[in-house]
Amino acid sequence: MAFIVGLTGGIASGKSTVSKLLEKRGFTIVDADIAARKVVEPGESAYSEIVEAFGKEILLKDGTLDRDKLGSIVFQNEEERQKLNGIVHPAVRKKMKEWQEEAIKAGKQTVVLDIPLLYESKLTHLVEKVIVVYVNEETQLKRLMERNEFTEDEAKSRISSQMPLREKLELADAVLDNNGTIEETEKQLDQLIEKWKLKP
Numbered sequence: 001m002a003f004i005v006g007l008t009g010g011i012a013s014g015k016s017t018v019s020k021l022l023e024k025r026g027f028t029i030v031d032a033d034i035a036a037r038k039v040v041e042p043g044e045s046a047y048s049e050i051v052e053a054f055g056k057e058i059l060l061k062d063g064t065l066d067r068d069k070l071g072s073i074v075f076q077n078e079e080e081r082q083k084l085n086g087i088v089h090p091a092v093r094k095k096m097k098e099w100q101e102e103a104i105k106a107g108k109q110t111v112v113l114d115i116p117l118l119y120e121s122k123l124t125h126l127v128e129k130v131i132v133v134y135v136n137e138e139t140q141l142k143r144l145m146e147r148n149e150f151t152e153d154e155a156k157s158r159i160s161s162q163m164p165l166r167e168k169l170e171l172a173d174a175v176l177d178n179n180g181t182i183e184e185t186e187k188q189l190d191q192l193i194e195k196w197k198l199k200p
């Protein structure tokens with residue numbers, strides 16, 4: 001039976017960076033953010049539900065979601081965000097289950113579920129161990145602002161829409177401290193792969 005590992009953290013804490021390092025080592029990643037983009041494509045059921053709930057003004061000229069516009073709505077307003085989550089999350093869970101089953105059928109010994117909201121969405125029952133990618137608040141804010149070219153307010157509104165990252169530290173089975181260089185994170189990751197005897 002495959003070993004299912006949860007990978008989480010906070011926005012811009014380095015989950016995708018760690019996922020790429022795991023992929024380089026042959027591990028299969030099932031990425032919630034990728035699933036969340038897939039299930040809102042035109043023609044998918046979540047797409048029409050989102051248009052119905054938020055109106056056509058959250059669409060671009062080509063009919064796809066205006067992610068910036070929808071983001072600015074939902075990260076300023078908890079109720080709007082819960083409305084979007086209620087539409088997207090069930091479809092994301094279904095898509096991730098499909099991808100996980102495909103990986104298991106292909107004989108993978110480990111499957112890593114990269115889920116930003118693993119704790120917020122109470123999904124720890126889906127995994128056997130949880131890795132939290134940790135950065136301090138200052139580093140998180142700086143990297144998020146730099147990556148997305150957000151103002152401080154835009155970045156803070158996204159960060160505050162999640163459980164505080166330091167609280168996730170207490171819940172983790174393993175923590176990767178990503179405040180340093182990527183090489184330093186990579187070293188911690190290789191030690192963890194060894195400790196947990198993870199095989200791709």
Ligand SMILES: CC(C)(COP(=O)(O)OP(=O)(O)OC[C@H]1O[C@@H](n2cnc3c(N)ncnc32)[C@H](O)[C@@H]1O)[C@@H](O)C(=O)NCCC(=O)NCCS
Pocket residue numbers: 010011012032033036067068070071074081084085088089092115116117158161162
């Ligand atoms: C609001 C949307 C359109 C903004 O798109 P955008 O391209 O700007 O961001 P992206 O999807 O790449 O997410 C970036 C990061 O934002 C954070 N985030 C995204 N959605 C949420 C949310 N509903 N609540 C808290 N944090 C979130 C996560 O850390 C995620 O890794 C998009 O994030 C979305 O559809 N969110 C709802 C689905 C969701 O909750 N996805 C997160 C994991 S399942």
Ligand SMILES: Nc1ncnc2c1ncn2[C@@H]1O[C@H](COP(=O)(O)OP(=O)(O)OP(=O)(O)O)[C@@H](O)[C@H]1O
Pocket residue numbers: 009010011012013014015016017018033116143144147178179180181182185
């Ligand atoms: N150790 C590091 N040193 C410097 N920059 C880093 C480090 N780790 C990640 N970054 C950068 O910080 C930003 C956020 O990293 P990443 O995208 O991996 O975070 P994430 O947790 O996947 O974010 P999200 O929640 O949005 O998916 C990226 O621009 C990435 O290149």
